[in-house]
Amino acid sequence: MEAVLGHLRGAIERGDYAVGDKLPSEAELCRTLEVSRPVLREALRALQTMGLTASRTGKGTFVVAGAVEEPTFGDYAAGDLLEVRRHVEIPVAGYAARRRTTEDLAHLRHLLDRMERETDTTAWVAMDTLFHLTVAEAAQNPVFRRVIEELRDALARQSAFLDELAGRREQSNREHRTIVEALADGSAYDAEQAMAHHIDRVENTLSVIVRRMRADTGAEGGPRRA
Structure with a gap:
């Protein structure tokens, strides 16, 4: 999970995913990163807690900040x-x-x-x-x-x-x-x-x-x- 979290966090902080961008779907990320869905979901939850992303029901996960601030x-x-x-x-x-x-x-x-x-x-x-x-x-x-x-x-x-x-x-x-x-x-x-x-x-x-x-x-x- 920490490896997946580090990969996604790094992509956000480098600007590969800019503020406002939608992350790829869970299925796509699982295939790309070669991890199970439970592992990916733990990493996505951690990204949200770091304040880097937000989940929008029915729409997906979006980048809301380019650097770690206070956890929420x-x-x-x-x-x-x-x-x-x-x-x-x-x-x-x-x-x-x-x-x-x-x-x-x-x-x-x-x-x-x-x-x-x-x-x-x-x-x-x-x-x-x-x-x-x-x-x-x-x-x-x-x-x-x-x-x-x-x-x-x-x-x-x-x-x-x-x-x-x-x-x-x-x-x-x-x-x-x-x-x-x-x-x-x-x-x-x-x-x-x-x-x-x-x-x-x-x-x-x-x-x-x-x-x-x-x-x-x-x-x-x-x-x-x-």
Whole structure:
């Protein structure tokens, strides 16, 4: 996937595909690059996250920028998403530690067990977002759940991006386990610290990826507000 991503990104940055151009169809790219459609689609998703392309339903994938800027996850820029996660998910973890039920803990532990056994990226990403939604539900405030539900698509895109380009799955599983242990202990402080550490690691990994993506053009920096 990284080889395909590098090829397509290079073509865009060289101007082989200019801003406004439509990329060849998936079938054509698969034939030209000699890769499977799942591999190609992962690379295309990464191009969109980098802000280089946009998919238009029924029309195809179009180039929207000639160089890597800030990653976006669905409707949200990486920096905006991280800022909101810090202001929402950290206090949510504290409330969840004080209000969670035995059923909430059982659900979270079962989910973690499944995540630790899962080898399929798509399935794991779906459970990753469900984990964060379940923590919000354990806070016993429907507004928190609604906020996380609104972010669910962006969280899934971010999770897939980090796993595909940085292999963060095992580390994320360990961080999730620490969060659940704090919830089980009923410690709001420990739960908030565990969630803060998890988001810190997401932010740091994303910053490394962004620096690596920008290295070819000599650009500096990471996600906004990072």
